[in-house]
Amino acid sequence: MTAAASPAPIAAMAPCWGLALPPPLAALRDLALDLRWTWSHRGDALWERIDAELWQRTHNPWILLEDVPAARLAALAADPGFLAHLDALAAERRAYLAAPGWFAETHGRAALAGVAYFCLEFGLGEALPLYAGGLGVLAGDYLKTASDLGVPAIGVGLLYQEGYFRQMIDATGWQQEAYPYNEPTMMPVQPVLDQAGTRLHILLDLPGRRLRLRVWRAMVGRTALYLLDSNDALNTPVDRGITGKLYGGSTEMRLLQEIVLGVGGWRLVETIHPEIEVCHLNEGHAAFALLERARSLSARLGIGFEEALWVSRAGTVFTTHTPVEAGFDRYPMALLEQYRHAAMGPAAEKIAAIALSLARTERGAPVNMAFLALRGSFISLGVSALHGAVSRRIFQPLFPRWPEREVPVGHVTNGVHMPSWESPEADAIFAPAGGEARWQRMAEPLRDVIAAVDDAALWEMRGRSRQRLVTAVRARLGRHLTGRGHDPAMVARAESVLDPNTLTLGFARRFTGYKRPNLLLADHARLERLLGDPHRPMQLVVAGKAHPADEEGKRMIAEWVAFTAHPEFWARVVFLEDYDIALAQELVQGVDVWINTPRRPWEACGTSGMKVIANGGINLSMLDGWWAEGFAPDLGFAIGATTAPDPAAQDAADAAELYTILEREVAPAFYDRDPAGIPRAWIARIRRGMAVLAPRFSATRMLRDYLEQAYLPASAALRRRLADGAAAARSLRAWERRLHHGWKSLHIGAPDMTAEADGWSCHVPVYLGEIAAEDVRVELYADPPRSDAPGDAPGNAPGAAPSVALARGAPVAGAVNGFTYAGRVVTTRPRRDFTVRILPSHPEARVPAELPLIRWQE
Ligand SMILES: *Cc1c(COP(=O)(O)O)cnc(C)c1O
Numbered sequence: 001m002t003a004a005a006s007p008a009p010i011a012a013m014a015p016c017w018g019l020a021l022p023p024p025l026a027a028l029r030d031l032a033l034d035l036r037w038t039w040s041h042r043g044d045a046l047w048e049r050i051d052a053e054l055w056q057r058t059h060n061p062w063i064l065l066e067d068v069p070a071a072r073l074a075a076l077a078a079d080p081g082f083l084a085h086l087d088a089l090a091a092e093r094r095a096y097l098a099a100p101g102w103f104a105e106t107h108g109r110a111a112l113a114g115v116a117y118f119c120l121e122f123g124l125g126e127a128l129p130l131y132a133g134g135l136g137v138l139a140g141d142y143l144k145t146a147s148d149l150g151v152p153a154i155g156v157g158l159l160y161q162e163g164y165f166r167q168m169i170d171a172t173g174w175q176q177e178a179y180p181y182n183e184p185t186m187m188p189v190q191p192v193l194d195q196a197g198t199r200l201h202i203l204l205d206l207p208g209r210r211l212r213l214r215v216w217r218a219m220v221g222r223t224a225l226y227l228l229d230s231n232d233a234l235n236t237p238v239d240r241g242i243t244g245k246l247y248g249g250s251t252e253m254r255l256l257q258e259i260v261l262g263v264g265g266w267r268l269v270e271t272i273h274p275e276i277e278v279c280h281l282n283e284g285h286a287a288f289a290l291l292e293r294a295r296s297l298s299a300r301l302g303i304g305f306e307e308a309l310w311v312s313r314a315g316t317v318f319t320t321h322t323p324v325e326a327g328f329d330r331y332p333m334a335l336l337e338q339y340r341h342a343a344m345g346p347a348a349e350k351i352a353a354i355a356l357s358l359a360r361t362e363r364g365a366p367v368n369m370a371f372l373a374l375r376g377s378f379i380s381l382g383v384s385a386l387h388g389a390v391s392r393r394i395f396q397p398l399f400p401r402w403p404e405r406e407v408p409v410g411h412v413t414n415g416v417h418m419p420s421w422e423s424p425e426a427d428a429i430f431a432p433a434g435g436e437a438r439w440q441r442m443a444e445p446l447r448d449v450i451a452a453v454d455d456a457a458l459w460e461m462r463g464r465s466r467q468r469l470v471t472a473v474r475a476r477l478g479r480h481l482t483g484r485g486h487d488p489a490m491v492a493r494a495e496s497v498l499d500p501n502t503l504t505l506g507f508a509r510r511f512t513g514y515k516r517p518n519l520l521l522a523d524h525a526r527l528e529r530l531l532g533d534p535h536r537p538m539q540l541v542v543a544g545k546a547h548p549a550d551e552e553g554k555r556m557i558a559e560w561v562a563f564t565a566h567p568e569f570w571a572r573v574v575f576l577e578d579y580d581i582a583l584a585q586e587l588v589q590g591v592d593v594w595i596n597t598p599r600r601p602w603e604a605c606g607t608s609g610m611k612v613i614a615n616g617g618i619n620l621s622m623l624d625g626w627w628a629e630g631f632a633p634d635l636g637f638a639i640g641a642t643t644a645p646d647p648a649a650q651d652a653a654d655a656a657e658l659y660t661i662l663e664r665e666v667a668p669a670f671y672d673r674d675p676a677g678i679p680r681a682w683i684a685r686i687r688r689g690m691a692v693l694a695p696r697f698s699a700t701r702m703l704r705d706y707l708e709q710a711y712l713p714a715s716a717a718l719r720r721r722l723a724d725g726a727a728a729a730r731s732l733r734a735w736e737r738r739l740h741h742g743w744k745s746l747h748i749g750a751p752d753m754t755a756e757a758d759g760w761s762c763h764v765p766v767y768l769g770e771i772a773a774e775d776v777r778v779e780l781y782a783d784p785p786r787s788d789a790p791g792d793a794p795g796n797a798p799g800a801a802p803s804v805a806l807a808r809g810a811p812v813a814g815a816v817n818g819f820t821y822a823g824r825v826v827t828t829r830p831r832r833d834f835t836v837r838i839l840p841s842h843p844e845a846r847v848p849a850e851l852p853l854i855r856w857q858e
Contacts, residue, residue: 101150
C-alpha cells in the first residue's frame with residue numbers, strides 16, 4: 001500500500017504546462033506549485049528576490065513566475081547567489097516531504113492506506129478561489145494539517161470557472177456581486193494525464209450524452225487536492241457550465257454538481273488512488289459517492305449491491321455541518337428520476353429503490369442528501385459537542401423508536417490550521433522557543449513555549465500586530481473609496497481611520513439572519529458611547545458577504561455601511577468589502593477582541609474565533625458552537641447565558657449583555673495598565689487562552705480525533721469486511737435480511753423485577769419467533785435522569801443510562817423459541833424506570849448506525 005499523496009500510479013504531470021523556465025531554475029516550478037507557501041513563509045524572501053513588486057502585489061508565486069520577464073529569469077539563472085538560495089529552499093522542501101511525519105511515527109503507515117476527503121469547496125488561499133466560507137476554509141485547513149502530520153489524505157472537489165462571487169459595495173451601501181473568471185493556467189494546479197500522456201477524463205453518463213470531466217491536481221505539501229471540472233470542449237455548452245458557480249445555480253445544476261462530485265469524484269479516486277480506504281463526506285453534498293462505491297464494489301467482487309453497501313459503509317465517514325434540518329440538500333423525486341442513471345449507474349432501478357429507502361423517511365418525500373450520507377456511513381459526526389446533540393435530534397427520524405441520545409451521531413469539534421492564521425509577529429516570538437513544528441504538538445509543550453515569552457514581549461507583539469492591521473485597513477479602504485470614484489479629500493480620509501493604540505474589535509462573517517451581524521447596532525447610542533469613550537475608546541472593523549439571494553443580509557450590510565458614515569465615528573468604524581481568506585488573516589492577526597453573535601444553537605461550530613487565539617486575540621462570543629465548550633471566564637468573554645421567551649426578546653437581551661460586557665469588562669481590562677504601560681490582567685488572559693484553547697481548537701487535535709474516532713476504526717472494519725471475498729459483508733447482509741424478515745415475530749413477556757439490596761434483578765420471558773437468539777441482544781434499559789442544566793440539550797442529559805444486557809436462560813416451557821432472559825442492575829432508581837428491549841446484535845455491525853431496528857416491551 002502506498003501513501004495516498006504519493007504520485008499517482010497512472011497519472012503524470014504535463015512537462016511544461018503553462019510555464020517555461022530556464023533549466024537551472026526548474027526547481028522553482030515545484031516550489032510555486034506547492035501550496036505550502038500559503039502557510040510556510042520560508043520561501044517569501046526568494047520570491048521577493050525574483051520580483052519584489054510582483055510579489056508584493058500578488059503574494060502568489062505561480063502568478064509571479066508567469067509574469068516575470070524572461071530577461072529577469074535568464075539573469076537569475078546565471079546568478080550563483082540566487083541559485084544557492086533556490087537550492088536551499090528546494091532541499092528544505094524535500095526534507096519536509098521525506099520526513100516520516102507524526103502519523104507514521106505514531107500509528108505506522110500500515111494502519112491506514114488513505115482517506116479521500118470530499119467537499120464542495122476548498123479554501124486554501126486566494127490563489128485558488130474555490131470556496132465560499134467556513135466549510136471551504138475548514139477543508140483547506142484540513143488538507144494543510146494532513147500534510148503537516150503526514151496523514152495519508154487527498155482532497156476531492158470541483159474546479160469552478162467562477163467560484164463564489166466577489167463583493168463590491170456600491171455608493172448606496174448595497175452589495176454588488178462580481179464573478180471573475182478562474183483561468184486554470186493562472187492557478188497553481190496541473191492537469192492530470194493518463195498513461196498515454198493525454199489528459200485524463202472521468203466520464204459520466206447523462207441522459208443522451210456522455211459528460212467528460214477534466215481532472216486537475218493541486219499540491220498541498222504532502223497532500224494532493226484533486227479537482228474535477230466540466231469545462232471540456234466536447235461537452236455541451238450547458239454541461240460546460242456545471243462547474244461554473246459555487247452555490248449559484250438552479251436546483252438542477254446543484255444536483256449535477258453533486259453527481260459530478262460524488263460519482264465523478266469516486267471514479268477519480270478509484271482511477272488514481274485505488275488504495276484509498278476511507279471516504280470522508282464533508283457535508284452531505286457528495287453522498288452519491290457511496291452509491292458509486294457500492295456499485296463498483298458489487299461489480300468488482302461479484303456480490304449484490306446490498307452486500308456491497310455493507311463493505312462501502314465500513315469505509316465511509318460523514319461530517320454534518322448544519323444545525324437545522326432546512327439546511328440539508330433535498331431533491332424532488334421527479335428531478336432525481338431524470339438523472340437516476342448518472343447518479344446510480346447501470347442497474348439503476350434496483351439501486352435507486354435501495355438508495356431512496358436510505359435517503360427518505362417516507363414515500364414521496366424529496367431525497368435528502370444528509371440522510372443518504374448518514375445511512376451510508378459507518379461513523380457520523382457533528383462539528384461541536386452542542387452540534388452533536390442538535391444533530392441527534394435532527395436525525396432522530398431515521399431511527400424510529402430509538403432514544404434520541406442513542407442516535408449514532410457523535411462529534412469532532414472543528415479546529416484551525418494555526419500556522420495559516422498565525423501572524424508573522426506571533427511567529428517571531430514563539431518560534432525561537434517552540435520551533436516550526438510547535439503546532440503539531442499538543443498541550444504540554446505548547447504551554448512551555450508560551451510561558452517562555454514574557455509579558456512585555458507579548459504586549460509588544462500585540463502592538464505590532466494591531467499596527468499592521470491598521471495600516472492594512474487604511475490601504476484597503478483607500479482602494480475601495482478610490483474604486484467607487486470618491487473625491488480625493490474623501491479618499492485621503494482613509495489614511496487616518498483607526499488608531500494603532502485603541503482597543504480594536506473585529507467582526508467578520510457571512511451576513512445572514514442567524515449570525516445576527518447587526519446585533520452590535522441594536523442600540524446606536526450605546527455603541528456610540530463605547531466607541532467615543534474619552535478614556536477607554538474602542539474601534540471596530542467589520543466585513544462580510546451576504547448570499548446573492550439574501551436580501552435581509554444585504555440590508556444588514558447597508559446598515560453597517562450607513563453607520564460608518566457617521567460624522568463622529570467614521571474613523572472608529574470601518575466596513576471592508578470582499579471578506580476572504582486574505583482579509584480574514586489580516587483581521588484575526590490584528591484585532592484584540594473577536595466578536596461573534598449567532599442565535600443559539602445555529603452556529604454549528606464557527607472557526608473564525610479560533611484563528612485569533614494563535615495571535616493573542618480574545619473571544620467575546622455567544623455560548624454557541626465551539627465557544628460553548630471552549631469558554632471559561634479566565635479565557636475570554638461570553639454572552640447568551642440567559643434564555644428569553646422569543647427571538648426578539650433574546651436579541652434584545654443578548655445585545656444588552658454584549659454592550660455591558662464591552663463596557664464593564666473588556667474596556668477596563670484592556671486599559672488597566674501598570675507603571676510600565678502593560679495591561680497585566682489582559683496579558684494573563686491572552687496567555688491562558690493560548691495555552692488552553694490553542695491546542696484544543698487546532699486542526700492538529702481535530703485530525704487526531706478524526707483518526708482515532710473514525711478513520712482507524714473505519715479502515716479496520718473495512719479490511720475485515722473485505723477479507724475472504726467479502727465473507728463478512730455477505731454474512732452481515734444475510735443477518736440483516738433475517739432480522740428484517742423476522743422482526744415482527746419478536747415478543748417480550750412481562751418482566752419479573754425483584755428488589756435486591758443494591759438494585760433489581762430481572763427475569764423476563766422473550767419469544768424470539770423466527771429469529772435466532774445469536775442475532776439479537778436483550779437489554780434492561782432506563783432513560784438517563786433528566787437534567788435541567790442550561791448547557792444540556794433536551795434528551796442529552798449527561799450520565800450513562802443504566803442499560804444492562806440480559807443473559808439467555810432456560811427455554812420457556814411449552815414455547816417455541818422462547819427463553820427466559822435474566823440479569824441484575826445496580827441502581828437506586830425505581831422499578832418503573834426500567835423497560836426491556838431487543839436490539840440487533842452482530843459482532844461486526846454498528847447498531848443502530850447500520851441497522852436501526854428496536855423492539856420495546858409493550
Ligand atoms: C474562518 C473563515 C470563515 C468561517 O468563520 P465563521 O466563524 O464560521 O464565520 C469564513 N470565511 C472566511 C474567509 C474565513 O477565513
